[in-house]
Amino acid sequence: MEIKDILAKCDHTLLKPECTWEDIKEICDDALIFRTASVCIPPCYVQRAREYLGDRMKIATVIGFPNGYMTAKAKAFETEDAINNGADEIDMVINVGLLKAGETDSVAEEIRMVRKAAEGRILKVIIETCLLTDEEKLTMCRVVTEEKADFIKTSTGFGSGGATFRDVELLRKNVGPGVGVKASGGISTLEDAEKFIGLGAGRLGTSRIVKIAKERGV
Secondary structure, three states, X not given: OOHHHHHOOEEEEOOXXXXXXXXXXXXXXXXXXXXXXXXXXXXXXXXXXXXXXXXXXXXXXXXXXXXXXXXXHXXXXXXXXXXXXXXXXXXXXXXXXXXXXXXXXXXXXXXXXXXXXXXXXEEEXXXXXXXXXXXXXXXXXXXXXXXOOOEEEOOOOOOOOOOOHHHHHHHHHHOOOOOEEEEEOOOOOHHHHHHHHHOOEEEEEEOHHHHXXXXXXX
């Protein structure tokens, strides 16, 4: 697989709490140069990024990030604000505690509320696989499919672990045909990126692949 084909599946991501507008502007520039799928940035920079990018690049942002334990109403409000500021794609974090308590209906409801607030934009549901049992991962495959999200996403990148080959394969086999899989967290080599794609990941959440492309002068 050529690096340009990998880059086309990357959400070029910067979510560090200390990132500045100058940092965000740099990844926006890189995303344009290397033709990534989107930039994934903190909500506070979405409006400025939209003004800077115009319609040249998709903008993704995160909701309920990184812990997911905000109320469903708060997540819906965050989503509405992000859309009004120009976000094209929403990456929301589920309430893992509710899932582990068996309150699956509540998890489904918050996804439903964010789905409605996203007004037809792409919705990716972050389930934080490093915290889940296989049974819980399978439950979320069902819920994400039923609630018509566009992607199930492995990780925030802020948990105790990121994407694994096993998890991506498990998610791909168990979500519905209309649901994509996004691998995120710890993707640092072209070889790993290509393997994740081969296992069924339609998107990759990473900044490292663009850095590699820059280093290689692609």
